[in-house]
Amino acid sequence: MIKFHKLTTGYSSRGTSKEISRALDLSIEKGTLVGILGSNGIGKSTLLKTIAGFEKPLSGSVQIDKKSVHELSPMDRAQCLSIVLTERKLSGDLLGIEVIRLGRQPYTNWIGSQSEEDDQLVSKIIAQLNIGKLAEQTLKTMSDGEIQKILLARALAQDTAVVLLDEPSSHLDLYNKALLFQQIKQRVKEDQKTILFTSHDLNTAIQICDKIILLLQDRWEYGTPDELIKKGVFQSVFPKETVGFDPLQKQFRICV
Known part of the structure; x- marks a missing residue:
């Protein structure tokens, strides 16, 4: 299980702190596919890197199986979680x-x-x-x-029990994106892996995810896609006059 305990992410520089995501408090069960969603610059990658232990939280903690990620040695952490970032140095x-x-x-x-x-x-x-x-x-x-x-x-x-993916489908066409997420879903189902991924493709994430962490300007939301649709929170992601959300079709649509 992954647990966020009053987790606040962000950056500290020269004695000042900039909060990005504030006071996340939630639990993610084993064998769950979770999308981390939100608009550009909202802090999705920062949250992913904080979960991975690459960034220190401003406050709170991330625990995997009751162990604080930021207190693990690099070797223990590497046996606990794996991550694929958009930056490649190979x-x-x-x-x-x-x-x-x-x-x-x-x-x-x-x-x-x-x-x-x-x-x-x-x-x-x-x-x-x-x-x-x-x-x-x-x-x-x-x-x-x-x-x-x-x-x-x-x-x-x-x-590892936990796999973190930063924009895994960003370079793929629709067919290969579908293949990738089929493979990811299989690993979640068959191997009981917990996989968290960031994405700008909200429509696909709503379709395939078990749970969603939705980062908004003034708050965060967590739940199944259907739970978040019923709460009406997807309407707050983008300006309504530009991008609307259709709860019946479970899709974002450009307003033209």
Whole structure:
């Protein structure tokens, strides 16, 4: 279980603090797909990085299975959660399978040698995601969307209970986006992983998520898509004269 206890995210600089998300207090059960949604600049990626332990909270805490993320050692944290960010700092000469194998680093010995069990897990994930051909290509020959699939495979190879994804479908067309989220939903259902992802694609998130954390200018909301629709909170995401929300169709629509 993931628990936010009065979590406030933001930045501190020269003695001053800027709050981004304030006093989040909620619990996420194991085996749940959660979308972190909101308008541009609302703090979705900051929240994701705070959950990952990359950013310190201004106050409150993030706990995974009753352990404070920010008090864990880097190695313990790497065995607890994995993350795929939009920033990529990998050599284009690496093969896809070499990148995927990096997910096993938290479990290898000091020289980084991998066991037969490590290899079997990597092979299983490659098969599950249907990326056998990509695994044998170098990153520099792949599209952004293909690299995204390799990075997802690396996160799954890390074999953590919690997986964090920053805009996982941002470089994918509709077909490949659908395939990606089908694969993500399978891992949630079959492996009981808890997966949180940020997205600008609110319509897709409403369709596929078990729960949604909705960040608004003056508050936050948490619940199932249907619960949030009934509360009428999606109408507050964008200016109504530009983008409206249709609760019957469960979709945002451009007002023209």
